[in-house]
Amino acid sequence: MKKIKLTGLLALALMCSCKIDKKYDLPYYDYYLRLSILDAAGNDIVKRIGLLDGQSLDGFFWGATVKPDLYTMEVVFPEPCMDIYHPQPMEGVIYDECVPKLAVDILGDNYYLVLRTISDHHDECPNPAKTLTFKLKCPELFGDDSTHEIVTYWKEGNTQCRLCYRFELDGKEYTQISYEQYDQISCATVILDDK
Numbered sequence: 001m002k003k004i005k006l007t008g009l010l011a012l013a014l015m016c017s018c019k020i021d022k023k024y025d026l027p028y029y030d031y032y033l034r035l036s037i038l039d040a041a042g043n044d045i046v047k048r049i050g051l052l053d054g055q056s057l058d059g060f061f062w063g064a065t066v067k068p069d070l071y072t073m074e075v076v077f078p079e080p081c082m083d084i085y086h087p088q089p090m091e092g093v094i095y096d097e098c099v100p101k102l103a104v105d106i107l108g109d110n111y112y113l114v115l116r117t118i119s120d121h122h123d124e125c126p127n128p129a130k131t132l133t134f135k136l137k138c139p140e141l142f143g144d145d146s147t148h149e150i151v152t153y154w155k156e157g158n159t160q161c162r163l164c165y166r167f168e169l170d171g172k173e174y175t176q177i178s179y180e181q182y183d184q185i186s187c188a189t190v191i192l193d194d195k
Helices: 010-015
Strands: 028-038 072-076 103-107 110-120 131-137 148-156 161-169 172-174 177-179 186-191
Touching: 028 148, 161 177, 161 186
Parallel strands: 028 161, 028 186
Antiparallel strands: 028 110, 072 131, 103 110, 131 148, 148 161, 161 172, 177 186
16 A cells, blocks of 8 residues: 655645555745725625535635536746646655645635645745746636636745745736735735726
8 A cells, every 4th residue: 555645735635536556755944915996896706616526615724625526727937847737757755646635714894716736845946936827717715717817927935835925916016915824825906907
């Protein structure tokens, strides 16, 4: 029977359907951005997204998973060696299919779209990613079938957690970002223009 371990925290299990068989653990960097997405009238768009059957936001520390048929998402890393979804072959590591997962979280009365991933830290990729691009197609959020790019910019946090200090959604720049003190989660609000 193969021994199954996860790199990183529970985040990988929630955000990525991976099973990783390792003889050793690798350090990692954690990238976690919560986005409150509102329409031009101030209505919470994230609130209406469908979650996996049987899941609610009660009791989920990292958020509940969005139904996979409602979106497609790709995470683009600046270096191939950082990519946990399309990993480079490594001795002693067996990877099953791994896809990024989209989640929803709630703080108070606000619903947040959770964009979260990790990257391994090893000899081939000793430095954390300074940018990550999330390519997201989600008609329930954006009202169209287009793929929307969220380009995120990261800096050092207090541990392996990275802090998002700027992001661009479809070319529009956002810099008003707050941070949760306990785990240094980056949080921001996006107001989508009517089309």
